[in-house]
Amino acid sequence: MTVPPPEHKAADAQLRAPNPPLDGFSPEEFRCRRRALREALPEGLIVMRGAAEDEFAFAGAGPFRQRSDFFYLTGVSTPGAVLTLLPEELPATAGLRDIAPETREILFLPDRSAATEAWTGPKLGPAKETESATGISRAISAGQLKTALIGWLRRCPVIYTAMPFGERARLSRDYAFVEEILSVAPVAQFRDISYMLSTLRLVKTEAELERIRLAVTITVDGQRAAQAAIAQGSGGFEHEVEAAIYATFRSRGAHMAFPPIVGSGANSTVLHYEQNSAKMHWGDLVVVDIGARLGAYCGDLTRTYPVGGEFSQRQRDVYNAVLAAHTQTVRSFRPGEETLKSLDVRCKELLKASPLRARDSSGKDQTLEKFMPHRVSHFLGLDVHDVGDPDPPLVPGCVITIEPGVYVPSEAIGVRLEDDYLVTESGLERIGPTLEKNADVVQAAMKATPPG
Numbered sequence: 001m002t003v004p005p006p007e008h009k010a011a012d013a014q015l016r017a018p019n020p021p022l023d024g025f026s027p028e029e030f031r032c033r034r035r036a037l038r039e040a041l042p043e044g045l046i047v048m049r050g051a052a053e054d055e056f057a058f059a060g061a062g063p064f065r066q067r068s069d070f071f072y073l074t075g076v077s078t079p080g081a082v083l084t085l086l087p088e089e090l091p092a093t094a095g096l097r098d099i100a101p102e103t104r105e106i107l108f109l110p111d112r113s114a115a116t117e118a119w120t121g122p123k124l125g126p127a128k129e130t131e132s133a134t135g136i137s138r139a140i141s142a143g144q145l146k147t148a149l150i151g152w153l154r155r156c157p158v159i160y161t162a163m164p165f166g167e168r169a170r171l172s173r174d175y176a177f178v179e180e181i182l183s184v185a186p187v188a189q190f191r192d193i194s195y196m197l198s199t200l201r202l203v204k205t206e207a208e209l210e211r212i213r214l215a216v217t218i219t220v221d222g223q224r225a226a227q228a229a230i231a232q233g234s235g236g237f238e239h240e241v242e243a244a245i246y247a248t249f250r251s252r253g254a255h256m257a258f259p260p261i262v263g264s265g266a267n268s269t270v271l272h273y274e275q276n277s278a279k280m281h282w283g284d285l286v287v288v289d290i291g292a293r294l295g296a297y298c299g300d301l302t303r304t305y306p307v308g309g310e311f312s313q314r315q316r317d318v319y320n321a322v323l324a325a326h327t328q329t330v331r332s333f334r335p336g337e338e339t340l341k342s343l344d345v346r347c348k349e350l351l352k353a354s355p356l357r358a359r360d361s362s363g364k365d366q367t368l369e370k371f372m373p374h375r376v377s378h379f380l381g382l383d384v385h386d387v388g389d390p391d392p393p394l395v396p397g398c399v400i401t402i403e404p405g406v407y408v409p410s411e412a413i414g415v416r417l418e419d420d421y422l423v424t425e426s427g428l429e430r431i432g433p434t435l436e437k438n439a440d441v442v443q444a445a446m447k448a449t450p451p452g
C-alpha cells in the first residue's frame with residue numbers, strides 16, 4: 001500500500017461522504033453472486049462495465065440508473081465503474097502493482113473530484129472505505145484499468161464481458177469498450193457473459209424477493225390511487241390518473257419502473273400507450289399498467305377499470321373472459337414442466353374456448369385469442385422485462401407475470417389483468433397484498449369511493 005501525499009489528503013477533506021452503496025443488501029449477497037459467476041466461468045477474466053453517467057437515464061430526465069447486470073454483481077451505482085473478476089490461476093500482480101497476487105475482485109472507479117461532485121454529489125471513489133462498504137476486495141482508480149488489462153490478458157487471453165448483438169451493436173457503448181480493449185490487447189478472445197448472468201439472475205434470493213414484494217406492494221397502492229381517480233367519473237384526464245399514481249409512488253420512495261400506461265376508451269387497445277393525455281368518458285374502460293421501482297427492483301401490475309365504476313354488459317363479458325384466462329392459467333401451472341411458452345399457449349387456448357366473439361379489422365367474427373397479440377408472461381426482477389432463457393422449464397425462485405389481455409379496437413374495448421407470481425415447488429404464489437380482480441368487487445369499491 002502506498003500512502004497518499006498530505007496535499008492529496010487536504011483535497012480529499014473537502015469531499016463529503018457518499019451515500020452507502022448496496023441499497024440495503026448485505027455485502028455477502030453480492031459476494032455470493034460474484035463467487036457463483038466466477039465458478040460458472042472459471043477459465044476467463046470477467047470484465048463488467050457499469051453505466052456511464054449519461055447512459056441509462058429514464059426518459060432522458062430521470063435519475064441515473066446503474067445497468068442491472070452491474071448492480072446485480074456489485075450493488076454499486078457509481079457511474080463509470082468497471083468490475084473485474086480474475087480466474088483462479090491468474091495472479092493479480094500480472095496486471096497491477098501494489099496488490100496481493102491472490103486478489104480476485106477488483107473494482108475500478110473514477111477518481112473523486114470536488115469540482116465534479118459540486119454538480120453530482122458525493123460519489124464512491126477508489127478508496128479503502130469503498131472496499132469496506134461494498135465487500136469488494138479492492139477498489140482502485142479507473143485510470144489503472146488499461147494497464148491492468150494488458151498485463152492480465154497477456155497471461156489469460158479469454159475475456160468474458162457483455163457483448164453487443166443486433167443491428168445496432170456497433171453503435172453501442174459495449175462495442176466501443178470491446179474495441180478499446182482490442183486496441184491495447186489484440187490477443188483478447190471475447191466471450192459473452194450475458195447468458196450466464198441471466199441464468200444466475202433468474203432465481204431470486206430471499207433478500208431479492210423481499211424487495212420485489214415491497215415494490216409490488218407500492219404498485220398495489222398506485223393501482224388503488226388510479227382506481228379512486230377513475231371512480232370520479234367522466235371529465236377527468238388520463239394524466240390526472242398518472243399524477244395520482246406518481247404521487248403514491250414518490251411518497252413511498254419509489255420511482256416509475258417504466259412509462260406508466262393509462263389508456264381509456266380506444267387507447268385501452270394500444271398495448272404500449274404512453275401519452276396519457278385523453279379525457280375519460282362514462283362508458284370507457286381504462287387500462288392501467290404500472291410498476292414501482294423501489295431501489296433496484298420492480299413490480300408490474302395491470303388492472304382495467306370502468307370510468308365512474310360501472311361496466312357495460314359487453315365490457316363485463318370480455319373482462320370476465322380475461323379474468324378466467326388469468327385464473328385458469330395460474331391454477332393449471334405444472335411445476336417442473338411449465339415454460340413461459342407453454343403458459344402462453346394454455347392462456348390462448350383458454351381465450352379461444354370462450355364463447356365470446358369479436359369483430360376483427362376486416363369485419364369478421366373471431367375467437368378471443370385473436371385479440372391477444374402479446375405473450376402472457378415475462379420474468380420480473382431488476383428489469384421489468386427481466387432477463388432469462390424463456391425455453392427451459394420454470395424453476396422455483398423465478399418471478400414471472402401473468403397478464404392475459406384482449407384488445408378489440410372496433411369496440412374500443414381493451415382489458416388486461418396482470419399480477420406478479422413467485423414460482424414455487426408446487427405452483428404459482430401471488431406476490432404482494434391482494435388487489436381485487438373480480439368485476440363486482442371492483443365496481444362496488446369504485447362506487448364507494450368518496451368524491452376526490
Ligand SMILES: [Mn+2]
Binds near residue numbers: 300378401403418
Ligand atoms: Mn408486464
